[in-house]
Amino acid sequence: MIQSSAVVGLAAFILVYALFKRSTRPSLSMIRGPPSPSFVFGNLLELFQRPVGEADFSWQSHYGNVVRFKSVFGEDRLLIADPKALRKILNISTDSYPKLPNYRVLGRMITGKGIIWADGEDHARQRSIMLPGFGSKECKAFLPIFRDCADSLSIKWMETIESGNSQGVVINIRDWLLRGAFDAIGRAVFDVQFNAIQDDSHPVTKKYKTFFDDIFGLPSAGQLFMQAASKHIPVGIFQWLTDNGPGARLARARDVTNTATNFAKELVQEKAAALLEGKGNTDAFTLLIKANMDANAKKRLSDEELLAQMRTLLIAGYETTANATSWILLELARNHKVQSRLRDEIRKTEATIQARGEQHLTMSDLEAMPYLSAVIKEGLRFHPTVPLSLRMAGHDDILPLSKPLLTESGDMINEILVPKGTEIVTSICAYNRDRDLWGEDAHEFNPDRWLDGTTDDKKLPGIGMYSNLLTFYSGTQGCIGWRFAVIQMQALLSTLVGKFEFAMTDKAKRIIRQPMIVMSPMIEGELDHGVQMPLAVSLASKDGEI
Numbered sequence: 001m002i003q004s005s006a007v008v009g010l011a012a013f014i015l016v017y018a019l020f021k022r023s024t025r026p027s028l029s030m031i032r033g034p035p036s037p038s039f040v041f042g043n044l045l046e047l048f049q050r051p052v053g054e055a056d057f058s059w060q061s062h063y064g065n066v067v068r069f070k071s072v073f074g075e076d077r078l079l080i081a082d083p084k085a086l087r088k089i090l091n092i093s094t095d096s097y098p099k100l101p102n103y104r105v106l107g108r109m110i111t112g113k114g115i116i117w118a119d120g121e122d123h124a125r126q127r128s129i130m131l132p133g134f135g136s137k138e139c140k141a142f143l144p145i146f147r148d149c150a151d152s153l154s155i156k157w158m159e160t161i162e163s164g165n166s167q168g169v170v171i172n173i174r175d176w177l178l179r180g181a182f183d184a185i186g187r188a189v190f191d192v193q194f195n196a197i198q199d200d201s202h203p204v205t206k207k208y209k210t211f212f213d214d215i216f217g218l219p220s221a222g223q224l225f226m227q228a229a230s231k232h233i234p235v236g237i238f239q240w241l242t243d244n245g246p247g248a249r250l251a252r253a254r255d256v257t258n259t260a261t262n263f264a265k266e267l268v269q270e271k272a273a274a275l276l277e278g279k280g281n282t283d284a285f286t287l288l289i290k291a292n293m294d295a296n297a298k299k300r301l302s303d304e305e306l307l308a309q310m311r312t313l314l315i316a317g318y319e320t321t322a323n324a325t326s327w328i329l330l331e332l333a334r335n336h337k338v339q340s341r342l343r344d345e346i347r348k349t350e351a352t353i354q355a356r357g358e359q360h361l362t363m364s365d366l367e368a369m370p371y372l373s374a375v376i377k378e379g380l381r382f383h384p385t386v387p388l389s390l391r392m393a394g395h396d397d398i399l400p401l402s403k404p405l406l407t408e409s410g411d412m413i414n415e416i417l418v419p420k421g422t423e424i425v426t427s428i429c430a431y432n433r434d435r436d437l438w439g440e441d442a443h444e445f446n447p448d449r450w451l452d453g454t455t456d457d458k459k460l461p462g463i464g465m466y467s468n469l470l471t472f473y474s475g476t477q478g479c480i481g482w483r484f485a486v487i488q489m490q491a492l493l494s495t496l497v498g499k500f501e502f503a504m505t506d507k508a509k510r511i512i513r514q515p516m517i518v519m520s521p522m523i524e525g526e527l528d529h530g531v532q533m534p535l536a537v538s539l540a541s542k543d544g545e546i
Ligand code: HEM
Pocket: 115, 116, 127, 189, 312, 313, 316, 317, 318, 320, 321, 324, 384, 385, 386, 389, 390, 470, 471, 472, 473, 476, 477, 478, 479, 480, 481, 482, 484, 485
């Protein structure tokens, strides 16, 4: 009784406060957008309860690359996919577009006060210590680890196919790719053997395996409401609520935090001791600790921040890459010609390696495979694993637009005034499907666009970490692990597509892209079975024919 009165009281306070705040702010009413089906939830359910991109693409095609939609209690938010506007937000005026304070509280709950939580100078300081572990040379040096993981996965799939008494079996490839990504992160970033491909009983892999699904998957209307409305709760109180509040999702997050913190503490101590003895390894985290030891006192990360970076790298690095690779294999299963052409390129590379009298692919081999690169870029464009991110206007600002935008009054404008406090969805998935950038067939999976001149770097807007894609975000908050991810995907795809053929199953035809911070595959009608991508897998013929 007391609890429900408190909830009603809190909701009433939020409503009054939200209406007051809104009445004192300049309006966004000139920007067009979809009608809101509900005063309480606005358009949030369309955006976060439907498959990824459905709302973004439909709004983009109706209203253009800047869309006004409603958050809770009729509050305006913007969805932005316009390249020039995004460039200003992410590359030019980053400090004017901070992360949302209430979402930072959620970030702190999941990773601690690390780089995902940090903003402004704090963020720049943390990032400068983390970057040396993820340079081009460092990531290329991880190739043997990625190859090993791909080989171990292949052995498991071969065993499954052989035990299936037939040439083909159905394998939940997403589950295996997740195990492979754990092992890759474990060895390359932490120099730890999780051995998840062999057996996923390590306490860390067990706790993290369904982390995103358990905490962010299939959010109820109430949860979405609370996430958005929490902006009106003072940060200290919201923080206390996430640390102590009831609810299975919060309890799950706290449980994972405890496991991860214990794991991180041991490892940080071990690595620091090894470095002091002059025995440091070349895993990314050792490089990070070394950079920290070498930094001047003002720049140095505290012990708490070091632990937070470990949790951040663990969380940021496995599901993203595993899902991205799964989505590409789904496209190959759907597009046999693409799959076959990729396998031809892999066979030619294998022949070159044999002719050299060697066994393993090198970075130069991978870099000399244009079709593999085109398939990966197209997969990352078409299925961006992190489909959106939120930012807020720190002060009134003017955003330039790449293309004139039609307003409610019928005028065409070339820039928009964004009032201080406006929450902005930077739509990675909508930017990646913009027809002006990627061509009329932007909604089709077509690796050739990267080879036939359709995507002309000179015409693209100069944002993103990789090939003008927004998939790894952009600017000083762009993904630091993008090279790590791309090389891992190169190793995985060249090994797996060389050895196996992938085909659709009845279930795979019902795969949908579920939003859970990352974009994960689920089967329509089987959402309660969790994340899965069941594909038919058989041995690929040696001559590359399917
Ligand atoms: C296909 C794989 C990946 C995708 C699509 C991806 C995507 C992203 C995106 C969109 C962001 C920006 C998030 C935001 O600010 O809201 C980000 C940040 C980040 N990513 Fe990745 N990521 C991937 C793999 C990785 C890997 C493998 C690592 C590390 C091993 C990693 C580490 C990070 C870190 C530390 C940040 C925070 C950077 C900062 O705030 O300065 N990511 N990633």
